[in-house]
Every structure is written in C-alpha cells, then in structure tokens.
Amino acid sequence: MSQEVGHYYVPPPSIWPITGSIALLFMGFGAAFSVNKLPLGYGLLAIGFAILIYMMFGWFGTVARESESGKYNKQVDGSFRWGMSWFIFSEVMFFGAFFGALFYMRIFTLPDLAGLDSKILWPDFTGEWPSAGPGITEKFMAMGPWGLPAINTLILLTSGVTVTWAHWALKLNKRGQLKLGLFLTFALGFIFVGLQAYEYGHAYDDLNLKMTTGAYGATFYMLTGFHGFHVTLGSIMLLVIWFRVLAGHFTPENHFGFEGVAWYWHFVDVVWLGLFIFVYWLI
Amino acid sequence: MAAVDHDIAHAHDDHHPTGLMRWIGATNHKDIGTMYLWFSFIMFLTGGVMALTIRAELFQPGIQIVNPELFNQLTTMHGLVMVFGAIMPAFVGFANWQIPMMIGAPDMAFARMNNWSFWLLVPAALLLISSFFVPGGAPAGGWTIYPPLSVQMGMGMDMAIFALHIMGAASIMGSINIITTVLNMRAPGMTLMKMPLFVWTWLITAYLLVLAMPVLAGAITMLLTDRNFGTNFFNAAGGGDPVMFQHIFWFFGHPEVYIMILPAFGIVSEIIPTFARKPLFGYSSMVYATASIAILSCIVWAHHMFTAGMPAAGQLFFMYATMLIAVPTGVKVFNWTATMWRGSMTFETPMLFAIGFIFLFTIGGFSGVICAIVPIDIQVQDTYYVIAHFHYVLVSGALFALFGGTYYWLPKWTGHMYDETLGKWHFWLSMFFFNLAFFVQHFLGLAGMPRRVPDYALQFADFNMISSIGAFGFGLTQLLFLYVVLKCIRGGEKAPASPWEGAKTLEWTLPSPAPYHSFETPPVVK
Numbered sequence: 001m002s003q004e005v006g007h008y009y010v011p012p013p014s015i016w017p018i019t020g021s022i023a024l025l026f027m028g029f030g031a032a033f034s035v036n037k038l039p040l041g042y043g044l045l046a047i048g049f050a051i052l053i054y055m056m057f058g059w060f061g062t063v064a065r066e067s068e069s070g071k072y073n074k075q076v077d078g079s080f081r082w083g084m085s086w087f088i089f090s091e092v093m094f095f096g097a098f099f100g101a102l103f104y105m106r107i108f109t110l111p112d113l114a115g116l117d118s119k120i121l122w123p124d125f126t127g128e129w130p131s132a133g134p135g136i137t138e139k140f141m142a143m144g145p146w147g148l149p150a151i152n153t154l155i156l157l158t159s160g161v162t163v164t165w166a167h168w169a170l171k172l173n174k175r176g177q178l179k180l181g182l183f184l185t186f187a188l189g190f191i192f193v194g195l196q197a198y199e200y201g202h203a204y205d206d207l208n209l210k211m212t213t214g215a216y217g218a219t220f221y222m223l224t225g226f227h228g229f230h231v232t233l234g235s236i237m238l239l240v241i242w243f244r245v246l247a248g249h250f251t252p253e254n255h256f257g258f259e260g261v262a263w264y265w266h267f268v269d270v271v272w273l274g275l276f277i278f279v280y281w282l283i
Numbered sequence: 284m285a286a287v288d289h290d291i292a293h294a295h296d297d298h299h300p301t302g303l304m305r306w307i308g309a310t311n312h313k314d315i316g317t318m319y320l321w322f323s324f325i326m327f328l329t330g331g332v333m334a335l336t337i338r339a340e341l342f343q344p345g346i347q348i349v350n351p352e353l354f355n356q357l358t359t360m361h362g363l364v365m366v367f368g369a370i371m372p373a374f375v376g377f378a379n380w381q382i383p384m385m386i387g388a389p390d391m392a393f394a395r396m397n398n399w400s401f402w403l404l405v406p407a408a409l410l411l412i413s414s415f416f417v418p419g420g421a422p423a424g425g426w427t428i429y430p431p432l433s434v435q436m437g438m439g440m441d442m443a444i445f446a447l448h449i450m451g452a453a454s455i456m457g458s459i460n461i462i463t464t465v466l467n468m469r470a471p472g473m474t475l476m477k478m479p480l481f482v483w484t485w486l487i488t489a490y491l492l493v494l495a496m497p498v499l500a501g502a503i504t505m506l507l508t509d510r511n512f513g514t515n516f517f518n519a520a521g522g523g524d525p526v527m528f529q530h531i532f533w534f535f536g537h538p539e540v541y542i543m544i545l546p547a548f549g550i551v552s553e554i555i556p557t558f559a560r561k562p563l564f565g566y567s568s569m570v571y572a573t574a575s576i577a578i579l580s581c582i583v584w585a586h587h588m589f590t591a592g593m594p595a596a597g598q599l600f601f602m603y604a605t606m607l608i609a610v611p612t613g614v615k616v617f618n619w620t621a622t623m624w625r626g627s628m629t630f631e632t633p634m635l636f637a638i639g640f641i642f643l644f645t646i647g648g649f650s651g652v653i654c655a656i657v658p659i660d661i662q663v664q665d666t667y668y669v670i671a672h673f674h675y676v677l678v679s680g681a682l683f684a685l686f687g688g689t690y691y692w693l694p695k696w697t698g699h700m701y702d703e704t705l706g707k708w709h710f711w712l713s714m715f716f717f718n719l720a721f722f723v724q725h726f727l728g729l730a731g732m733p734r735r736v737p738d739y740a741l742q743f744a745d746f747n748m749i750s751s752i753g754a755f756g757f758g759l760t761q762l763l764f765l766y767v768v769l770k771c772i773r774g775g776e777k778a779p780a781s782p783w784e785g786a787k788t789l790e791w792t793l794p795s796p797a798p799y800h801s802f803e804t805p806p807v808v809k
Contacts, residue, residue, distance in 0.1 A: 007803055008468070010390045013300050013308030017399035025406035028445040032410070035511040036438040059395070075467065079392040082463040090455050090497045097501025097531055101516060109524040127522075135520025211512055215522030218514035222505070 009071045016059035023051035060240070067257065068249055077256055084260040088267050091230070095271055098226065102219040102278060110215065130283050132214025141207040142216065145280035148199045152192055153276050156231075159188035160269045163238075163262050173252045175245070182242045185265065189235030196228045223279055230268045237261045299799045307402070310394035311799065312379045315401050317696075319376030320689075322404055324765070326368030329412070331758050333361040338720075338754040340737050341747050354737035355423035356415065356439075362426025363443065366543070367450050368408055370677065373685050374546040375400070375457050378485045380696065382461060384790035384797060385479045387470025387806045392463040393456075400457035403449050411446035414439035425735060427532060430517035430525045434509050441510065444503045451496045458489035458496075465489075470789075472808035476570070479788045480563060483570050484549030487577045491538045491545075494581070499535035502528060526591050533584035541580040543677060544644075545573060547684030548615060551637045553788065554691050555619050558634035559626030560785040565618040572611035572618075579608045589657050590664045598657045605655035612648055616641060631783075632706030636687030639714050640680060647675030650725065665735070668728025674721045686713070686764065693771050694778035698796035701771040709767060712760040719753025 026048025034041025066072065072080075106129050112118070113134050114127030122134035130142035143149065166181025203209040203220075211221045241261050244250065250258055299305060299314075309315050337357050340348045349357065379397065383390055391397045414421040419437020422428060433440055465486045469478070478486075505516040506528070515521020517528050556563045563569065585593060585601040593601075619641055628634070650672040654660050663669060686709070693701045723746040732743045739747065781791035789808070793801050 008389050010394050010800075011310050013304050013310055014395045014398065015308055017395055018307045018402050020399055021402040021406055024403060024449050025409065028406055028410045028442070028449055032438060032442040032445050035441050035507070038438075078467045079463050082467055083393060083459050086459045086462055086493055087455075090459070090493045093494055094497035094501055097498045097534075098505075100531060100534075101501075101505065101527060104527050104530065105516075105522060105524065109519075109527065110522055112524075113519060113522065131522050133515060133518075133520055133522025135518075136515070136522075211508070211514055212521075214515045214520075218505075218508070218516050218521070218523070222508065222514065 008073065008075050009066070011062075011066070014059075014062070016055055016062065019051060019055040019058065023048045023055055026051065064244060064249065064257070067254075077254070080256045080260065084256075084263055088263060091267060095223075095226070095274075098219070098223050099274065099278065102223065105215045105219065130216040132216055136212075136214045138208065138213070140209045140213050140217070142283050143199070143203055143207065143209065143220065143280060144283075145276065148195055148202075149276060149280045152195055152199075153272065155188050155192045155195070156269050156272050159185045159192075160266060162188065163265050167258065167262055170250060170255055170258060171252050179242070179245055182238060182245060186235045186238035186242060189231055189238060189265075193228055193232050193235065196224065196231075220279060223275055227268065227271055227275055230271070234261070234265050234268050237264065309398050309401075310390070312383050312391045312394070312397065313696075313797065313799065315391075315397050316376045316379030316381075318401050319372050319379055322401070322408075323369050323371075323373035323376060326364055326372070326408065327761070330361050330364035330369055331761065333357045333364065335755060335758050337361065338751040341739070342751040343748070344739055344741055344744050346738055349737065351737050352420065352423060355425075355735065356421040358735050359422050359425055359428075360411070360415070363411060363422075363447075364408075365677075366426065366539070367447070368404070368411075370543050370681050370685075371454065372401075372404060374485075374488070374543070374681075375461075377481075377546065377550065377685070377688055377692075378457075378461055381692065381790065382464055382482055382485060383468070384695075384793065384801055385482050385788050386465065386468060386473050387789050387802045387808065388464060388468035389800065389803045389805075391460050392468055393460050396456050397460050400453045400460065403453035403456075407446045407449035407453065410442050410449070414442040414446075417442065427529075427536065428503070428506065429532070430506060430509065430528050433506055434517060441507065444507050447503055448500060451500050454492050454496050458492035461485055461489040462493070470802065470805035470808050476567065477808060479549075480552035480566070480569055480573075481546070481549035484545045484552070484573050487573050488542050488545045491542050491577055491580065495535040495538040495542070498531060499539075502531040502535065505531075526588070529588050529591055530585065533587045534581075536587065537584040538577075538580045540673075540676075541576055543681045545576070547640070547644075547681045548573065550684045550688035550691070551619060551640050552615075554633045554637040554687050555622050556787075557691070557783045557785040558631060558637075559623045559628050561622055561626045562787075563618065564621035564624075565614070568614055569618055572614040575611040576608055579604060579611070583608065586655055586660070589660045602655055602657050606652055609648065609652050616645055616648075631690075632701070632703060632710055633687045633691035635707065635710040636683050636690065639710065640683045640687065643675055643679030643683065643714075643717070647672055647680055650675065663728055665733055666728035667724040667732045667734055670734050671721050671724035671728060674724075678721070679717055683713070686710075689768065691783075692790075693768070694782045695790055695793070695795050695797055697772050697775075698778055699771050699775035700778050700782060701767055701775065705763065705767045705770075709760060709763050712763065713757060716753045716756030716760055720750050720757055721753070723749050723753075 026044050030041055030044030030046070030048050034045055110127035110129065110131055113122065114125050118125065118134065125134035132138070132140060162181050162184040166178050166185065169175070169177035169181055209220065210217050238261055241258055244257065299311065300308070305314060306318060309318065336349060337354065340346070340354055379391065382388070417438050419439055421439045422433065422436060422443045424432035424436060428440070428443070465478070465482055505514065508514040509516050509518065515523045517523050517525045519525070552563055552569060583601055583605045585597060586605045589598055650668070654663060654669060654672055690701055690706055727743055727746050727750070730743065732739055778795040780794050782795070783791070789806065790797065792806070
C-alpha cells in the first residue's frame, strides 16, 4: 500500500456515537413497547428518533467540516470507498432475504400447500400466484405492472440519468448543471415515493390488498415498503448533498460524499428493477 | 520528513484523553478493544450464570430449582448471550487491539464508527437482558427463535428482536471497519500474502458477517411483522411456511458458526508457530483453507434441518457439502500439527490452550461430521449429542482460543507478564472440568436424552450429575482467569517488547505495553 503524504486522520474522542447509542436505547425500548401497545411506547420512540436526528446532524456535520478543511488524504478517501461498497453489499443481502422469501413461497410452499398432503385440510386450494394462502378466503386483486409501477420505473431510471449528468457537471466544475441535476434527482425520488404512497392507497381501497393478505400481501408490502423506505432515505441523502453543493462544498477532484450517495441511488434503482420484474410483472 | 514524523509520533505516544470521555467517546482502537473485551467477559459471566442454573436444575431428575418456563428462558438466553454477547464481541476486541498493530496501521479505518459498533452493544444487551422482567418473560423458544413458538410468545420476544437488530447493525459496522482497515491501511510492503494469519481469518470472518447479519435482520423483521402486523410469512394458512424461517435463519446461522471459529483459527495459527519456534507450516494453504471454509459455509445451512422435511436430493446435497468442509478444516489441523513437528517447543499457557484447542476442537469437528450424516442426524437431532458437539466447538474451540490469545497478548496489552503458574492451573482445570461437563453429554445424547427439557428419565441421572459437577468446576475456574488477568494488569514482571522469542509479527516490534498511538508513521515491511 502506498502511503500518501500526511498522516491518516484519526479523529479525537467524539460524543456522537454514544449519542446514537442512547437514541437506539430509547428506540429499542420504545419500539418493543409500542408494538405491544404499552403506554410509554410512542413517547420513547419519538424521543429516541429525535436524538437520532440530532446525532446525524452532529456527526455528519463534523465529517463534512473535516472533509472541507482538508483533513482527509487520499487514503481516507479510499477507506470511504471501501466502506460504502461493503455497506451496499450488506443492503443487497438484506433485500436478498425478502426476495428469497418470495421465491421460496412461490416455488416450494404454495405448490406444497396445494399438493396431496394438504388435500384433507384444504381440498380446493390450487396455489396459483398471486395467492393469499389456503386459509385466507377474502378476495383481493394483485397489483399489475403497467400502470403506476411502469411510470415509477421510468421515474427511477430517469433519476439515474440525472444523477450521472450532475456527476459529469461536478467533474467539469459546472456548478449550475450540478445543482440542477441533483435537484431533478431528488425531486424524482420524492415523486416516486409520493406515487408509491398513492399506489398503497389504491391497493387498500380498490384492490383490498393489505399486509394481512397472506403470502402475496406480505411479500408485496415488505419488499416495496423497504424499497420505498430506502428511496426516501436516498432522496434525503441527495437533498443533503444538494445543500452542501449550494454551500460550495465539493471540488472536481474531491467529492466522495456525492459519489457515495450516487452509488446508493443506483443501488435502490437496481433493487427496483428486481421488484418490478418479480413482484409486479411475473404474477 | 520521515524522521521528523517519527519524533512527533513518539512525543504523542502516551498522550491520551482522560476521564470518562476517554471511554465513552473513545476513538482509539486499543481503548475500544479493551471495552469490547471487558464487555464480552461480563456477558460471558452472565451467560455462565444462566448455564450453571440450567446445570443445577439438571443435577438431579425432577424439577427442583427453576420451573419449566424459566428453564426454557434460560436455555434460550444462555445461547443468545453467549453467541452475540460473549464470543463475537470478544473476537472483535482482539481484532481491535491486534489488527492495526499487526498490519502497521495507525488505527482502525473508521475510528468513530468503531466506537459506535461497541457502544451499540450496551443498549442491545440491556434490551435483551431486561426481557426477563417483562410480562411473559424472556424469549423461551431456543436461541434459534423458530416460529410458530416465537410468534406466539410475549413481548420479551419483541425486545430480543430489536436487541438482535441493534447487535446486527453493530456487527455490520464493525465488520466493514475491519475489512476496510485490512484492505486499505496496511503498511508499505505488507502484501496480502504477508499478513499474519489472524488478520486473514478476520478479513474473511468480517466478509461472512457482512453477508450473513443482514439476512438475520430480514428473518427477524419477518418474525416481527408476523407477530405484530398480521403478515403470514411463517403461517401456512396464509401461504407462508415456518420451515422457511429455518432456511433463512440458518442461511445466517451457519456462516455464523464459522464467524465464531475462524478468528479462533487465526489466534491458534499465531500461537503455535511462536512456541514451536518455526514458521507456520503451509501458510498459503491456511489462507486458501480459510476462504474455502467460508465459501462452503454458505451452502450447507440445511444440515440443521434434516428432520424438518426435505427431499432426499436436498438431504444428500447438504450432507455431502457439509462433509466437504472437513477437508479444508483437516488441512488446518494438519498444518498446525506439522508446524509443531520437530519444533523447539515450550509449553507456556498460550501454547497449552492452543494444543488443547487442537485436540478438543478436532473432537468437535469429528462429531460434526457424524451429525452431518443424515441417518445419524435424524437419530441425534435435538439430543445432548448436538449440545456436546457444539460446545466442543464453541467452548474448547472458540473460548479456548480466546483464553490462549489473551495470555499470548496480555504482556503486549498490559506491559506485565501474567502469572505463569496460575495460567497453567487455569488451563488444566478448564481442560479437566470442560471434558467432565461435556464429554458425557455425547453418551446422554446417543442414549436419547432430549435437549431443552428441564427434567429427564432416571437412567440419565448419573451422567447428568457428572456433567453438572464439571460445569460448576469449569465456571468457578473462570474466576481464576479473572484473577490472573487483574493481577497482570495491576503489576507483575515487566514484559519486554517481545516476551516470546519465536514471535515474528509486527506488534512485537512495539514496546510493551503498546504505546497509545502506534505506527502513526507506518513501518516498512520487507
């Protein structure tokens, strides 16, 4: 490993991690209490969340200031790159668990439940996807791919283009194009989330499709829900980067904050394509 | 320039933050490593008290001390606390202390995130342990938290789920930190194939953690929504399947087994060459064997589920894939033995633990191969044979390596030599009582005694009594370990930079105790 001029920056003691731990202490108890409908639950959850937001402002602000004051050499930049790559890999594995559940139910569980072994219990069950399972008789309709989901695909793919357009601008130091490209990207992200919320309303009101709608409902809401959550986070991250750009941060040579968020954005994009194919399309 | 840097580095060697902030705000890999080690030892004692309560109840047939509900909570929590609170954080503590020193790095790559990885364990442990005190008590469905039991339990299960989420996040951050440190922070000349084996095994372990922990997070999230939000992932009436949980859980759980043993391999691979005064035999084959074990560990998960219902083709695949792991593991045992062959061996405490590790881990490995054979596994599933098997791997495997590593590096950490006589007593007592506690459990299992049950048939009484005596002896022996460590911290013979003449890795070029900031200017490795 070649060593750059200047030491690797090792930060002095920081209060932010312990602040985050206190936040998660509140959130952990708060979440456990609220799912069990205990009185303190939501209060603890809210306090914990507020502390977490405070921690994020403090911690990320510190990192941004350290970066702008030139404390990070090339080797630190390399660490950020490795770190972000492995974080995205862990996210891939997280979504892998839910995709795995979807495939397992469709390939193994439902044919099994429709098979001879279960005929005594559920003689009429055929196991055809989309299915809510043999024990849930309430009627529902599946979410087709060629309405909002297709539009949402277009929106996310476009946002992948705009973020790359902004990246080119950053490298060529065209700040105007950079600001516009980033703005378009997170705007598209928030539009996507809004349309997903609208789609959920449509699913609940018109299709009678709920979390409780057996295998199909569970996988549909879990996969699209976690993806939507990630798009929301990604959009907020892009928004933060946009504010940093407005404040004059980043140079054509040194802008990993931007690139890390762009990587993340492409990751949620790819997950969406998986969702579009396996959740919406192949039903 | 280099000379100037060197002077500055030395001027700051012992400058460190003081007071509470040094610990709660720590960004120093050695301080964080120390906290990890103490945390894991406290959890080790906590889980140990649970284990001894279990063994006290099983001392005689019948129900004497705890009721069956509490017994089930104790077995479950003993597993969760030992796996997530004791063994894993202890190895991370070793990684924190040793990896930067062994590769010539100034610190971990992400010093603040390193702090968070540790301090997240504390709220998680509080959440997990306090589940004993809520209505319905702690989770009682076994550490594997299989549905439908885990879906039906009280709010203690939700607390355990959130605790596992927090520990999982901590593990992922810790692992990303270790991978980044190893890949990006090595001193000039420290090529990958020159890295000490402990660093190699941790690199591969960290990769497994990043791969496996998010899958556990997915599994327990589905459990959480099944419990509280009406989803039907593990409910057949809704098209789900409880067996699917087992698949997802063990896709995490089997790599997890190797997460707990690969760093132990690394520690043993450092100790054996030192006290045999020979370089490690077959270094590159050790690296490849570790990587092979890691890859294979991802395709063997269903051997935990042979009795859950599976096509014969599936059983055969998972049986053969599992047995294949014996090959790289055999390579390792062979290499350790070959390292000792014609070496100038001495038997200080670390070496005793390393050799004890080789003997007993190999027994655990062999009983693992036996369990991998489908027709045998169907007989011994959920019996004490399985308990004996994984305690040979986890106690006399992972834990013995942790003890050996502690004695090996204590002089570097504290600047003092530990008490060799007491260390040897600790080893021999541990060795004797461990085998007393667990060897008989093989026979109990083969005779059909089921695990996770507070009462048993009369014919198992003698062996259970022996096992309980062994367990209490083993537990008390660990207080001796605590005493030896405390004594070593407080004083003792001054340790030279390298107290072991056969030790060749970079940390032994530093003075003992290692300066607060080491290798701010990287050393050059030839």
